Amino acid sequence: xxxxxQNPRHKITKRGQNVTFRCDPISxxxxxxxxxxxxxxxxxxxxxxxxxAQLEKSRLLSDRFSAExxxxxxxxxxxxxxxxxxxxxxxxxxxLFGRGGLDTQYFGPGTRLTVL
Amino acid sequence: xxxxxxxxxxxxxxxxxxxLPCNHSTISGNEYVxxxxxxxxxxxxYIIHGLKNNETNEMASLIITEDRKSSTLILPHATLxxxxxxxxxxxxxxFGNEKLTFGTGTRLTIIP
Numbered sequence: 269x270x271x272x273x274q275n276p277r278h279k280i281t282k283r284g285q286n287v288t289f290r291c292d293p294i295s296x297x298x299x300x301x302x303x304x305x306x307x308x309x310x311x312x313x314x315x316x317x318x319x320x321a322q323l324e325k326s327r328l329l330s331d332r333f334s335a336e337x338x339x340x341x342x343x344x345x346x347x348x349x350x351x352x353x354x355x356x357x358x359x360x361x362x363x364l365f366g367r368g369g370l371d372t373q374y375f376g377p378g379t380r381l382t383v384l
Numbered sequence: 385x386x387x388x389x390x391x392x393x394x395x396x397x398x399x400x401x402x403x404l405p406c407n408h409s410t411i412s413g414n415e416y417v418x419x420x421x422x423x424x425x426x427x428x429x430y431i432i433h434g435l436k437n438n439e440t441n442e443m444a445s446l447i448i449t450e451d452r453k454s455s456t457l458i459l460p461h462a463t464l465x466x467x468x469x470x471x472x473x474x475x476x477x478x479f480g481n482e483k484l485t486f487g488t489g490t491r492l493t494i495i496p
Contacts, residue, residue, distance in 0.1 A: 314479025
């Protein structure tokens, strides 16, 4: 079990550019979550998938944000036309739901985005 | 969602037990108490969870009061690597409520 991985770990971009982040969940975990964390705050929920279906999206997820999990394994989070306010740590988590366990979420190391 | 109250910061001497309190007086009957920690610039790390009974694992112990309105996370022999922000989160996975709601947590500093 290699844990949740995220790439890239750091991304610096100019305002107006598009960026894409990737998350690889723990093998066999059927749920995948995205959170965002700004400086000094706790992580805030953005969206989650069960297998390939996106089941919930936060109001924080504006129309410039899109997330996919096409084959129910890895996921991508794309931000179009980045703004300085998008600068944050983007965290991915995964869990195993429905197998009699408690759906505990395990987090990756995060991708730190800086928009200049 | 249940709300939590945690002290914003605490210090603990290296090698001593660190006791981190959390008040969750509005926790609902089926919500577990989860604890995560976040070391600087890393993702949150799951520590432990419990419902009613006290729990212990290789990282920590969790003491939950009988009325379930508060809990204490105990790190028995704190090391410098335990310096982190600790979050207490009531949570149960139900359809329509899958997200963890993080507060501001307790910043624990282990003093050499």
